[in-house]
Amino acid sequence: MPSRPELPPIEAEIPVVSAPPSLSGGLPAIFSATRHALIEMGPVRATRELLKANQRGGFDCPGCAWPDPDDRRELVEFCENGAKAIAEEATTRRVTPDFFARHSIAELARWSDHEIGKAGRLTHPMFLREGATHYEPVSWEEAFGILAEELHALPTPGGAIFYTSGRASNEAAFAYQLFVRMFGTNNLPDCSNMCHESSGLALREVLGAGKGSVTLEDFGHADCILLIGQNPGTNHPRMLTTLQAAARRGAQIISLNPLLETGIKAFIHPQKFWTWMGHGTPIATLHLPVRVNGDIAALKGLMKAMLEAEDLAPGSVFDHAFIEAHTRGFESFIEDLRRTPWEEVLAASGLERERLEAAAALLAGSKATIACWAMGITQQTSAVGCIQEVVDLLLLRGNLGRPGAGVCPVRGHSNVQGDRTMGIFERPAKAFLDALQQRFGFDPPRLPGYDTVQAIHAMHEGRVGVFFALGGNFLSATPDTAYTAEALRRTRLTAHVSTKLNRSHLVTGRRALILPCLGRTERDRQESGDQIVSVENSMGVVHASRGNLDPGSEHLRSEVAIVAGLAEATFSGKPELRSKVDWKAWVANYDRIRDQVEAVVPGFEGYNRRLREGGFYLPHAVRDQLRFDTPSGRAEFTVHPIPQVALPEGGLILMTLRSHDQFNTTIYGLDDRYRGVTKGRRVIFLNEADLERRGLLPGQRVDITSHFGVETRRAEGFLTVPYDIPEGCAAAYFPEANVLVPIGSVAAKSNTPAYKSILVTLAAS
């Protein structure tokens, strides 16, 4: 087989499969977290760091965007996966110039993602010359010079793309988008395009605000919590504490998910020692094992059952006063619901009517309901419509803008929400650009830029000279890995600001740069002293983060300093732009950046002061005032058809998901303890009936072919794992399965890759 450096190599070792456990947290969580930390950091550094995560005066945990309790005093806000994320960054291993001299990029590409990640922290800026086989060290000044040279060589500013991953701080993000817009483009794709784009867009359309409308406190008042397409045990472990408290209070929790994820089954808090041996608090009151992409049908089923109850006793289920006062489109919505046949609901959702009715009864009896969701529904072709159906469901009982009720898209990256607030967006609002123009005295570009998928197409078509990334692992996170690799190779220069080595450094433009930066855990010392940065969590709380560890190398620069260096080099021959911002002064003291944010972005009054006082909530019209900033001034009921899936002969619908031992493309280890798979990741989870039907055995290697129109894509050597998953559905891990995701298969409107609806067929390897 020809070598494909863009793909993770097929593992030699055979994964081991056992029954998934029924409990999450508890002793195994403590052991797993501590082991990772000790291996990566050594005992002293490990203990010091783990105790500082999410504590006042410490750093924001890079693990996820779940909020901390407002008083942030409880030591319990430590979690297994947060510990792994910290260990990954605070590792004592180093990727030095000597490492790059010893290993060619061709050799590194044959390493697994796990091995690449374990190599350690990057220490020096590195350069890959045209045609070279090895990276070599460069000075920061040379690196900025190369970037400026390539940027100046572009025919138009639109020939450059500036990607962002969601770990960048508010300060770095604000400086970065300003530089990019002064350079002359809105080509600011970000990881959000692949993540909660569908949520932001759906919520803006129907509620006028694209963010979640609940606070952590609301979970203390909810009667019912809907968890849709989310695996909190693995991806937002601290959320389990919140859910556990709600369950103990008697709140009902309904999970809508093809899988009954272990974290949802039950949870023993890893730090409440006295419950270690107990049975945990049962978390999912009711589990609805929906078919992949069956959520619109399921939601319609829930609402139909509520409508039938309402018809029997008018006024007993729907909140007519709320509907009358605050919404639009109720009648046509109800008409459509009546016309939707139960048979279609049941066939498309794969659920039994009784179960839907039982869940509907819980929803109808709940005085306050919160709906939470994540990638299970945002990465479907009909994601935007599906999220709007979730809103319909809440509107029926007035579940918005009051305690214990509202929408809760659970964000992933720890500052993905903040980056958007700071203007990392390819389609910025006019008001935001006007504010930039007024404050900085330049004409920001007004045409929309490329989102992530458009960026890949543009590179593929040869329209892009420079690809720059502030964090992330673009090659492995994006869909259609082989196509994206071709796209990146057609650029003149790829440059990555990174903490760790990843596959995107190995599949490059004609030339490539690695710019190593400080991580969250590290002290950021500048001219005016140690700096703090700030981040915004999933619930719109802005707070400070301060790293305390010695930097991994003396050559690392902060993201703010790297953006500033890039801006200075790029604008050095352009005094009219040069004079707009004193970049050096911004680096010397980040308070100055925050003063500018305060002047440009609404809600940041007294930014520096309030940050030091412990943080603050950004305003939210729905949450604070029950105000809907839609064109009609009302919340909109909307109608969305049940998606029709045309499976190929013998086909399955495949979702790609995260194991318990990874953070996106960073593979911590080869175990998915919660799903009973260890020592390997190249597996495909299937219903036993589907195995039998295809004459396949458990533990057999299969090749997967994905189908999109006439196009096919292939991934080889996946081990079959019989699993409790609805018939006709399958699951495999991200990023191994990304090569199967067709670049053209995206969500309507949000253009988010449909990572969770890949039509596939299987054949024995």
Ligand SMILES: Nc1nc2c(c(=O)[nH]1)N[C@H]1C(S)=C(S)[C@@H](COP(=O)(O)OP(=O)(O)OC[C@H]3O[C@@H](n4cnc5c(=O)[nH]c(N)nc54)[C@H](O)[C@@H]3O)O[C@H]1N2
């Ligand atoms: N440890 C750890 N923490 C993380 C991350 C990580 O990789 N590791 N990643 C971070 C990021 S960036 C994000 S966005 C979040 C992601 O957090 P999640 O969204 O929880 O992540 P996924 O693993 O993609 O899981 C999606 C869930 O959706 C379900 N699902 C798939 N298809 C469907 C469907 O059609 N309908 C329904 N109802 N459910 C479906 C799957 O069974 C799975 O339980 O986590 C963040 N936190």
Ligand SMILES: Nc1nc2c(c(=O)[nH]1)N[C@H]1C(S)=C(S)[C@@H](COP(=O)(O)OP(=O)(O)OC[C@H]3O[C@@H](n4cnc5c(=O)[nH]c(N)nc54)[C@H](O)[C@@H]3O)O[C@H]1N2
């Ligand atoms: N098939 C499939 N694909 C998916 C998904 C899926 O569910 N299925 N999920 C999608 C989602 S939700 C997301 S958010 C994207 C994630 O896409 P990305 O955000 O692009 O990917 P990550 O794997 O989080 O990026 C990891 C890299 O970030 C760098 N890094 C870590 N910390 C820092 C830091 O502090 N600063 C800087 N500058 N760099 C740092 C390290 O070098 C590390 O290698 O992937 C998407 N891709």
Ligand SMILES: [Mo]
């Ligand atoms: Mo994400």
